[in-house]
Amino acid sequence: MKIKNISHVFFDLDHTLWDFDKNSALAFQNIFSNRKIDLNLADFLKVYQPINFEYWERYRKDEVTKKALRYGRLKDSFDSLKYTVTDDLIDELAVDYVDLLPANNHLLDGGKDILDYLNKTYQLHIITNGFEEVQHKKLKNAGISDYFSTVTTSEEAGVKKPHPKIFETALNKSAARPENSLMIGDNYEADCTGAKTCGIKSIFFDYYANREKIDVIQIKTLNELKTYL
Template sequence: MFDCKVTDIFFDLDHTLWDFEKNSALTFAKILENHKLQVDLDDFLEVYSPINFQMWALYRENEISKSALRYQRLKQTFDALHVYVSDDVIDSLAHDYIAHLSSFTHLLPNTVQTLEYLFPKYKLHIITNGFQEVQERKLKGSSIHHYFQKIIDSEMAGVKKPDPYIFELALDMAQVRPQNSLMIGDNLEADILGAKAMGMQVLHYNFHNDSEHGVCTMINDLIEIKNIL
């Protein structure tokens, strides 16, 4: 199905291999309790999730800083819930969230089975917009770090997907041509269109139940990769 022989596969991490939603929910359950905040977790997450998504979109476009992302996604959530939380507590929660997030290690279904299948056949790598100090801990904590030869993050690159440079850096570090590379990720704009613009082959993991777009093949479960590669 691919135009050229694939030798290297680049994965996104959050929402592609690492179960961000489940691990994030467990983290918030822990830190909200630790701070004795009387907030219903389900209500909090229902409001927080779209705000976080919006903040990440702004961060990806360099419209807000990392510190602003971490503060605003919490501040806006509490404001929407009409719960007063001081800035000092929000800053503490933001710190604790990053500190505890990688301690939870749930992976998306069939992650390990898929990596075990691919590992002997391809060189595997990570390209992530996540924060450098967190992503390594996620990979090691969930026991999948050893599958990957190169781990490229946006802080290392100085830009975020879909900026061409992060893909250029990844290809250079892996010493592979774009046409022999495959990018697998959940975000159509950042992962799929970004990699495709660099001449990489692409496979869209449909974590968000996106509509069919015709850009490339979509899969709904990582195990489907075994029928493609």
């Protein structure tokens, strides 16, 4: 069933269009090779991914700074594996990671196809809690920056999703009205609850297949958007 009266579609980026897990793994693969880190990559990622998720949740709630996130997620991961790394090296690895992460450009399955499909009918936009300097590189390197009329980051807005101000900033930039807008993202609280606060409809992308019991449309693949748009 199509959602009516939509002119503007706002996407989250990481875990919604951009394949963060795959691109992150490739970045660490390069780092471990270049820096001679003697750890099994799969073992590291198994520990790192939930730690990184937790740090991003804390960052979203303003419980940690950007600097603390970049350092802490690595420090805690290495500590969990009982692998000794100096603070200076962790700082260097944090810089390496931010430099290498946007160099990889894998999208989630159906990402390019759905953008081609939607771009014919809707104005497309990005709203992301990711870092300003990194997110624009991701879009450019993945070859999808031209699809989006506007890109709004939390650093630009001064607040993070689900704060209403970041959605209001995006609406103002795009000259979009809430009642004609739709938000699509993988974080129910940040993307869907935040959008609802501003009167914006939303679709939850169940990236981790958790089958949440929530009051919004859920999709498991990007291609399912064609059912609603």
